[in-house]
Amino acid sequence: MLLDVHDLKKHFPAPGARWGEKAWVRAVDGVSFSIDAGQTYALVGESGCGKTTIAKLLLLLEKPTAGRIVFDGHDVLTLDRAGVRGYRRQVQAVFQDPSSSLNPRLKVRLLLAEPILAHGDMERGALDQRLVELLRIVGLPANSLGLYPHEFSGGQRQRIAVARALALRPKLIVLDEPTSALDVSIRAQIINLLADIQREFGLAYLVIAHDLALVDHFSARVGVMYLGRMVEHGDSDAVFAAPAHPYTQALLASAPRPDPDHPPREGLIRGEIGSALSPPTGCRFHPRCPYAMPRCAQEDPPERDAGGAVLHRLSCHLETAP
Numbered sequence: 596m597l598l599d600v601h602d603l604k605k606h607f608p609a610p611g612a613r614w615g616e617k618a619w620v621r622a623v624d625g626v627s628f629s630i631d632a633g634q635t636y637a638l639v640g641e642s643g644c645g646k647t648t649i650a651k652l653l654l655l656l657e658k659p660t661a662g663r664i665v666f667d668g669h670d671v672l673t674l675d676r677a678g679v680r681g682y683r684r685q686v687q688a689v690f691q692d693p694s695s696s697l698n699p700r701l702k703v704r705l706l707l708a709e710p711i712l713a714h715g716d717m718e719r720g721a722l723d724q725r726l727v728e729l730l731r732i733v734g735l736p737a738n739s740l741g742l743y744p745h746e747f748s749g750g751q752r753q754r755i756a757v758a759r760a761l762a763l764r765p766k767l768i769v770l771d772e773p774t775s776a777l778d779v780s781i782r783a784q785i786i787n788l789l790a791d792i793q794r795e796f797g798l799a800y801l802v803i804a805h806d807l808a809l810v811d812h813f814s815a816r817v818g819v820m821y822l823g824r825m826v827e828h829g830d831s832d833a834v835f836a837a838p839a840h841p842y843t844q845a846l847l848a849s850a851p852r853p854d855p856d857h858p859p860r861e862g863l864i865r866g867e868i869g870s871a872l873s874p875p876t877g878c879r880f881h882p883r884c885p886y887a888m889p890r891c892a893q894e895d896p897p898e899r900d901a902g903g904a905v906l907h908r909l910s911c912h913l914e915t916a917p
């Protein structure tokens with residue numbers, strides 16, 4: 596196991612109802628999952644459910660309120676300064692919009708060389724060779740090194756962002772909506788590129804996504820989040836073939852399908868996602884769930900097996916999938 600996240604929490608302070616008091620936004624509230632080496636794990640859910648906060652916690656851009664992050668056998672939250680530096684070499688990120696994640700004032704040469712130079716010394720000849728190799732991996736010519744980001748298309752800029760993430764030879768790359776800012780015609784190219792890179796270097800990916808078709812095609816395992824908690828997770832084939840949680844069913848039913856014989860279903864859930872500042876008691880999905888029972892408003896549903904021969908678990912009081 597490469598990454599093991601256990602009972603991870605992140606609560607942000609918010610202004611209280613009365614002067615001098617504090618309230619807490621429970622952005623992530625007890626999430627657990629694991630990723631094996633070379634595996635792709637996807638987190639899906641509505642905006643505001645905590646997916647990007649988890650990404651920031653793994654990248655050490657935010658400090659967890661509670662929980663554990665174990666990477667390659669080491670508890671990340673107890674590492675010393677040298678250990679954190681080593682961890683950051685092994686865990687890199689590709690963000691949603693390459694136009695904002697790449698410094699427009701730097702040429703591609705410096706954009707790719709910067710992380711290498713920051714984490715260790717490399718002779719100029721070896722560095723130039725490494726930069727050309729990174730461009731080859733992502734399908735760009737060597738003369739790209741002398742150009743600025745604005746001289747590339749959106750898909751090419753995302754290829755540069757992928758090359759930069761590969762610069763330190765990481766074991767895990769966090770992909771935060773890696774194709775949502777791209778034209779539809781370019782998305783498949785980037786996904787195929789990421790798949791080829793994974794096969795060549797044995798990388799693990801954590802994918803943050805709204806595009807369920809992308810997740811179904813690209814990920815081996817998937818976790819469905821709602822209001823800071825994991826409501827269902829397991830092998831992607833099992834979750835997509837037989838979703839057991841009402842929220843997962845609603846997500847899949849709402850995804851557009853290019854098939855006139857399968858029109859979108861409406862009315863599966865009602866209302867808007869609740870507030871992380873004051874989440875509902877019991878099951879957090881119960882105010883919107885068409886199958887809610889009295890106990891759903893009172894008791895947190897325990898995680899249990901959804902059945903079947905493969906990993907597939909959910910947190911719901913319903914004994915059988917509706």
